Amino acid sequence: MAITxxxxxxxxxxxxxxxxxxxxxxxxxxxLLTSQALADEAALDRFLGMVVGLYLPLLVPIVSLILSASAxxxxxxxxxxxxxxxxxxxxxxxxxxxxxGAAIVVSALNALGGGALGLVYGLExxxxxxxxxxxxxxxxxxxxxxxxxxxxxxxxxxxxLAGLAFVLVFENGVVSALSGLSALSPWRLGLSTFSSxxxxxxxxxxxxFGAADLSGFGSTIGRTIIVAALSxxxxxxxxxxxxxx
Amino acid sequence: xxxxxxxxxxxxxxxxxxxxxFGQKVAVSNVTCSFGSGVTGLLGPNGAGKTTMxxxxxxxxxPSQGKIRVLGVWPRTSPKVYANVGLVPExxxxxxxxxxxxxxxxxxxxxxxxxxxxATARAIETVALGDAADRKLAGYSKGMRQxxxxxxxxxxDPQILILDEPLNGTDPVQxxxxxxxxxxxxxxxxxxxxxSHVLDEVERMSDRVIAIVDGRLAAAGDVxxxxxxxxxxxxxxxxxxxxxxxxxxxxxxxxLVHGVAVDDGTLHVETGDLAALGRRVPVVAREIDARxxxxxxxxxxxxxxxxxxxxxx
Numbered sequence: 001m002a003i004t005x006x007x008x009x010x011x012x013x014x015x016x017x018x019x020x021x022x023x024x025x026x027x028x029x030x031x032l033l034t035s036q037a038l039a040d041e042a043a044l045d046r047f048l049g050m051v052v053g054l055y056l057p058l059l060v061p062i063v064s065l066i067l068s069a070s071a072x073x074x075x076x077x078x079x080x081x082x083x084x085x086x087x088x089x090x091x092x093x094x095x096x097x098x099x100x101g102a103a104i105v106v107s108a109l110n111a112l113g114g115g116a117l118g119l120v121y122g123l124e125x126x127x128x129x130x131x132x133x134x135x136x137x138x139x140x141x142x143x144x145x146x147x148x149x150x151x152x153x154x155x156x157x158x159x160x161l162a163g164l165a166f167v168l169v170f171e172n173g174v175v176s177a178l179s180g181l182s183a184l185s186p187w188r189l190g191l192s193t194f195s196s197x198x199x200x201x202x203x204x205x206x207x208x209f210g211a212a213d214l215s216g217f218g219s220t221i222g223r224t225i226i227v228a229a230l231s232x233x234x235x236x237x238x239x240x241x242x243x244x245x
Numbered sequence: 246x247x248x249x250x251x252x253x254x255x256x257x258x259x260x261x262x263x264x265x266x267f268g269q270k271v272a273v274s275n276v277t278c279s280f281g282s283g284v285t286g287l288l289g290p291n292g293a294g295k296t297t298m299x300x301x302x303x304x305x306x307x308p309s310q311g312k313i314r315v316l317g318v319w320p321r322t323s324p325k326v327y328a329n330v331g332l333v334p335e336x337x338x339x340x341x342x343x344x345x346x347x348x349x350x351x352x353x354x355x356x357x358x359x360x361x362x363x364a365t366a367r368a369i370e371t372v373a374l375g376d377a378a379d380r381k382l383a384g385y386s387k388g389m390r391q392x393x394x395x396x397x398x399x400x401x402d403p404q405i406l407i408l409d410e411p412l413n414g415t416d417p418v419q420x421x422x423x424x425x426x427x428x429x430x431x432x433x434x435x436x437x438x439x440x441s442h443v444l445d446e447v448e449r450m451s452d453r454v455i456a457i458v459d460g461r462l463a464a465a466g467d468v469x470x471x472x473x474x475x476x477x478x479x480x481x482x483x484x485x486x487x488x489x490x491x492x493x494x495x496x497x498x499x500x501l502v503h504g505v506a507v508d509d510g511t512l513h514v515e516t517g518d519l520a521a522l523g524r525r526v527p528v529v530a531r532e533i534d535a536r537x538x539x540x541x542x543x544x545x546x547x548x549x550x551x552x553x554x555x556x557x558x
Contacts, residue, residue: 002354006340013342079336082305083397086320087355088328240321243306245334 007101024113064145065163073153095235110138133197141190147231250466253281263311284431286451287440294460331398341383356401387414485539
């Protein structure tokens, strides 16, 4: 538990909390600002435009990858890894605690972003049914990104760059062109969650945004658990097998 | 009882033919040695392989070849052994946003210490960090950080303490305090391994020295024993006398004297047998009616020994 709480403080210091907190609110602010300019457009379309154009494919991945890559990466760069690993604690516990600490912080910020966007949409339309599903979608996507980027942060100082390339080139480029690869896109797992749990009107409208053929909620949760378990397993293996200084 | 000076009876740490290479570079080469209770100084010039050796001892990095045992096990696969090992690494290894107290308490928590507050307070007191303990480590000087790291390493009361250049950045008062602390811990029967490239520090702290040069074990034992083992290098002795030139000429006739030099009225003698020279000089001085006021080996210090070990470097 101590490692988890320390990791949370480590990845989200005061300055980062302010910066990423404001960033998380960006989709909600953009939605508010465009409500006048695009008044003739349906609120649901504008809302879903924010969800699949800004919140899930950009905000969630960027917040998640920057914070989670620092969970182990900062320990290695700052020389504190020796402080952490030379303890009578199984490496699997250290790995699990690091992934959990990063996931909690990432989930909180993504939930804040999704919640704020759902809130402003609800205020405008009186429809609140999409808020919680959107928060859960952000959380699920964030957990998968965290599971990917905690170990990557250990391997390379350029984890954030590699992560951005993955998100912008692979997910938002290649996968968008080849929908068969959508299972490999974490933010689309978040979209699946949102689509599965949101009211029918929202789910139906999502089809117009190319969000058809999404897997169900149960399948998404299953995949998320598998990715998280693999991440903890990989991180444990790294801490056991690789030179740590 | 072992006769190899690199090995100790009842070792807590053992290195058996350990080699570590990074790509093409060999950092540590075929080192066999062991460590037991008391303070052992790991001595070597910068880049000699000391840090690599200490990192291997703690399991931070794996040997490319050979075996390491800490309290009978390889720490990587038996992390429980870390309850008895404290490391003070050379690099920063502190969380700048923490206070020293929270940092030391965190170390105690991870080590599974029961009385967290008590152990933390005792560790802080041991390194005399009391006044500054509630300040953030970001504002600490390097010397204060070193003391915080020592406190964090000591908080679980480990049987083995491994310190990599622990006196770097400390002022003379802090240095004296830490040297006395390490000596006391060694006297209590703990295994204390201290690396340093500062000869004076090692000489003041250590009962025993392991010298590493170019990744190889160059010498081991106490300083006098190492010097005695260097039979191919004659001792250099300063002899203070009122008749340096006459005594020099007379001593040259002695078979145990390899050479003499008179410099600013002081006689320097080279010999392969220091004890025999010590017995012979007063006899010869009496024969020529010379008065001897001083007889001092000039190269028995750790610095001289080390200079010989590193050769022309």
